[in-house]
Amino acid sequence: MASRPKRLKSRIRDVFLLQGIIAVVLVLIGTVVGSQMLAAGLLRDRIRNESDRMWELVQRDPAKPLPNGFGYQAWFVPAGKQPDAVPPQLRVTSPGFHRDADGSSMIYVGEHAEGRLYLRVEPVFATNLVRWVSIFAATLSLIAIATLSWLGHRRFRRMMAPLERLSHAAERWRPESTAPPGLTESSTIHEPLDEVERLRHALIDMTSRMDAFVRRERDFTRDASHELRTPLTVIRMAGDLLQHEEGLDARGTRAVRRIQEQSQQMEGLIDAFLLLARDPRLPIDVTETSLAEVVESEIEHTRPRLEGKPVAMRLQVNACPVVDAPLRLPGVVLGHLLQNACDFTERGEVAVTIDMDRIEIRDTGVGMDAATLSRVFEPFFRADVATESRGLGLNVVRRLVERMGWTVTLDSKPGVGTTAILRFA
Incomplete structure (x- = not known):
């Protein structure tokens, strides 16, 4: 069994739903990628700031141990000395930015004439900040997408309303009746749409032509039924009279019988063609x-x-x-x-x-x-x-x-x- 075609309104709703899903997916992907890039950038900026501050402290007093703060640890090894106080996994790290083995923290190694600076920063602050900023931005984006989709769908529903009224009016129309009010009256008084009005006028013209066609068909059926049957009735009655005519030989009898049979056949053909000419939805006499x-x-x-x-x-x-x-x-x-x-x-x-x-x-x-x-x-x-x-x-x-x-x-x-x-x- 063939499936019922989807309504245009449902198709537009599906389009808006698909656009919303695509927009949400893109926002989520953008949020994840952007948050990672933002977190990495914030972490690098913090490491640079902390390293600059640590070098200032080293220049003031190289012998004084560097302070540790929230989320970071620092070690300074003067030139020519062994890095005994530095954790073993950091001693072999070359200068620059690195991730530790488990990827939980960022490591910076800087080298000047005074010695080497080791700085390990935990990305807790940057990660939390970026997470909340990303959640806030994603929430605003989703709210904006939902609002715009709802407004757009509402706008399209208002635009579709005249078409729906025309569709319902066309469904109610029957060839044996006049055009329904939905076609004869404007369906777009509050918001005129040229395309809808042209469609309405085209439907009115079509229903008028169909009404004229139905009237012609009814007139033809009535006239044909009368005008064609009348001469056939005369022929059949004449055949009946000839059949009882005295002195009619066998050849004449066969001819008269042939006339009567053909008259009956013609009446049947008239009924057949008149039936085919009628609207199939109209009842037939049985x-x-x-x-x-x-x-x-x-x-x-x-x-x-x-x-x-x-x-x-x-x-x-x-x-x-x-x-x-x-x-x-x-x-x-x-x-x-x-x-x-x-x-x-x-x-x-x-x-x-x-x-x-x-x-x-x-x-x-x-x-x-x-x-x-x-x-x-x-x-x-x-x-x-x-x-x-x-x-x-x-x-x-x-x-x-x-x-x-x-x-x-x-x-x-x-x-x-x-x-x-x-x-x-």
């Missing part, structure tokens, strides 16, 4: 129809097509299904399938089987290859064979079947024949 009786009637109508051919017409009734369908349409569909079977069969048989949920029409005609079979339901398509059916197209047959909620399938092999299956349950 009546209980015995499909076995319809099949028997259509077999009698199509049997003359087999005259002069060594083809047998067989009927097997396994059930007598009764369905709700428009009055003449089952006969139109079954009649066309039977006509095709008779027209494309030169020898053998046309077998009709009636079951409770389907009707199967099998012939031993010329059949069709896979390429032809894949196109038989296309509009105006005809198989490239010597015999051509002049009845209703299979495309229209399938549309009628689907309109009634049924299905029709074909199975065919060249030189073997074709099987049409009409499923109605």
Whole structure:
């Protein structure tokens, strides 16, 4: 089952959420990297300041031990003397800035003419300062991002409101009704948007044209139903009168019967095309129809097509299904399938089987290859064979079947024949 498309409002919300997540990640990464760089810079500045102060103390009194303070320790070794008071791990350290073995403190070794200065500084103060500054900066950044995202999302929601109103109005519109108020009235009075207004006017124009189309369709259906049926009724009544005319020979009787059959077939075709011309959402008039009786009637109508051919017409009734369908349409569909079977069969048989949920029409005609079979339901398509059916197209047959909620399938092999299956349950 296909998933329902996401609404534009949800997509915009997702975009804002994604932007917020990306911004938060970038802020956190920037905070971590910046805090490390800031801590290292502060620590180096403190070491430089402390080393300058220690050298001043050494110059005043080289023999006096250097003081230790909060977070740092200092040792001075006069030139030419052994660094016995210096911790062993610092004695081998070369001049410059270093990290101790466990990375917990920064070591500075400075060398002047007076001797060598060892300074070890614990980064506690700098680390704590940077941590709180980073937390404060990150918090302000996150608050700013959240505020801007909320304001932007609110702004977009206000911009989307007219589109949502137009969307709801378009969903409520039906071809048989007038345009809803959401289309005929401006949806952007408080904040005009040119694009939304143009869309609204385009929808109003579309609904007007659709209303006109529906009216034309209704007028055509009414007029066609009357104007086409009237001459057919006259023809059928004239045929009935001719049938009872005295002195009519066998040839004339067959001609009159042919006129009556074609008149009935034309009435069915009119009903079929009028049904297809109507809006599929509108209800259709149905009546209980015995499909076995319809099949028997259509077999009698199509049997003359087999005259002069060594083809047998067989009927097997396994059930007598009764369905709700428009009055003449089952006969139109079954009649066309039977006509095709008779027209494309030169020898053998046309077998009709009636079951409770389907009707199967099998012939031993010329059949069709896979390429032809894949196109038989296309509009105006005809198989490239010597015999051509002049009845209703299979495309229209399938549309009628689907309109009634049924299905029709074909199975065919060249030189073997074709099987049409009409499923109605």
